Amino acid sequence: MKELQKGVCAPQGFRAAGIWCGIRKNQSKADLAMIVSDVPCTAAGVYTKNKVKGAPLLVTQAHLADGHAQAVICNSGNANTCAPNGMEIAEETCALAAEALGLRPEDLIVASTGVIGKEMDIEPFRRGIPQLAAALSPDGSEAAARAIMTTDTKVKEVAVEFTAGGKTCRLGGIAKGSGMIHPNMATMLCFLTTDAAVSPAMLQKALSEDVPDSFNQVSVDRDTSTNDTVTILANGLAGNPEIAAPGPDYDAFAAALAYVTRRMSFLIASDGEGASHTIVCQVTGAPDKETARAVSRSVISSNLFKAAIFGRDANWGRILCAIGYTEAEFDVSRVDVTLRSQAGSVLVCRQAAHSPYSEEEASKILSEEVVTVLVEMHQGSGEATAWGCDLTYDYVKINGDYRT
């Protein structure tokens, strides 16, 4: 898969921008982002399963019910969740953005991220949205990506090129992640764009089928957020015949989507709050796919194992323990575990028991930034990957005084 620059603006006909409008007090951190397509798009979304849902999420769900949208407006600094005036603010935000762009409010995807339960003021949006619309540019993806960041330390942009119906198409995205991140959701915020022509039904199908193996396999802290949203806009400017049914073109599109979302999942895990290591768990040989997903999530979610990785301690007993409390049916006694990184690879556990290895070598492997845990279950063909990060002093620090 060929990677491209420019994130959400890699596909033709998309512009983006990010500015500071005053939702945050700190002027040096942008807090309002916009993405817009030159022409109407088909659209799809996946949302958090948390019963507490941000007001913007509910508005976006309603707007995407017809399978169409044309722009995204998103703020950071306030999640607009559990706030008394939330729905009004979210709807007013769409109305202001629609006015500035010459669209209908229903053409807007709206999202918010930040502190939960803080009342939201419409004034910054009123002042900021016209400026934001004026700043839209085909080079604006990075600015938009920066404006949606909260405790994120790295900009998250991915884009690729693929071929469908004989035409070169592009698919790109921006995301924010970092904290309050755990499977069983759509996830964090991720806005995707493509210039491929895809019917609303196929777009929703592709996104819904992709998320269980990408964003739902990421965990930073086992806290499923209230505002998690992934959306995709497809404007058709690549000129391919509309992908309206399963087939080779749909498969090419789904593969591009999978590439972008998995890469994004890795980036979100890598930039987990306070993280010093990225942990990737690859499970093979599971009785089925769902078990492989659950086992890999269980490993990367274990606080004890995460703390051990921070300490570069090959404490594989904690991996076995986390595999063992996974809620799924399987034979744990056949499981092998290997630790791998750029520095090498070492089998630490064979058939659920100690396998002799050099602690020195293991510690060298765990000194690398990205550590992979390979779990071979030897009882079927189910496979899955999950992405997480270590548990560090900085996670505690960041979350001990997030609001102050």
Place this chain on the structure above:
Amino acid sequence: MKELQKGVCAPQGFRAAGIWCGIRKNQSKADLAMIVSDVPCTAAGVYTKNKVKGAPLLVTQAHLADGHAQAVICNSGNANTCAPNGMEIAEETCALAAEALGLRPEDLIVASTGVIGKEMDIEPFRRGIPQLAAALSPDGSEAAARAIMTTDTKVKEVAVEFTAGGKTCRLGGIAKGSGMIHPNMATMLCFLTTDAAVSPAMLQKALSEDVPDSFNQVSVDRDTSTNDTVTILANGLAGNPEIAAPGPDYDAFAAALAYVTRRMSFLIASDGEGASHTIVCQVTGAPDKETARAVSRSVISSNLFKAAIFGRDANWGRILCAIGYTEAEFDVSRVDVTLRSQAGSVLVCRQAAHSPYSEEEASKILSEEVVTVLVEMHQGSGEATAWGCDLTYDYVKINGDYRT
């Protein structure tokens, strides 16, 4: 309920001891404990639901199958789990203890706690068990409680007096907890004794029905251990007519058991690895008991909320978020949340939205060692309590280099 001293030795006819036998390198930390009744006992146990189970747990399950036992032998420093010779070691330990005590090996409850996956040597047991038997004393509960501690910082002993069949009876216990502690299990290690006469069936019933509202409601780190075991020995020396059916005597016994296990649950949470605050979550008005349990567990398990409590930050949005991702059916929009401690009480959230309060007052409340979160759901009569602790730098430190 009248509290007593002497833990497992508070009931008549029980002796206990704890010594260092060399399982640990550090001679200053005892590593082997024994509890014995002067006469045969009825017995019951509840065990971890982790699919990876320590060898001693499997041996204990087999020994308790007939509802009888007379003594407990337990080591710390090595969990005897995922070790190739685990079953032999556990069985040999019982044989050595039985020989020293003049009992049959099947009369023994055996347990181990410590690092997973480390090969276990029988030699320290062979040397230590005769010494341990010689040290048994009616004042030995504290020594036994110390010998089963791992990263625990406080001795955990509880005992009470109650009346059944017109006789004064006693029920006591010792426990170890601290890390790798999460619901969905029996839990950690807890050994209970009573001089009440209780039939094996009623003893098992009382223990099985108690655990869902006591130890299963404790979480330190969401990691369900491989060795969690709770057992109870009842020797009948109080002289009450055997409790062999439900009725007032059974209820009195169950109430004493509930008192001890809930107090023990609080102590385990308070001594959670690195904890600086104990968090108690009391849920009322839930649609049913199971929902109340799940919601309270969800709150005390949230890493984000735990880190906020460490920072004395009344970030109630994280409480709402954790309530919202609980897997149960309920209406989150009716929920009120109050924070309470010795310093006062403050309503922070009414009907799932911000309720005006003084941040200064809230911070004062959160400065106390024990913080209670009251969740009133206003949709039924289900109630439950869960016990947890905050997430601190020290949790990361302890678990970043547990083995070194």
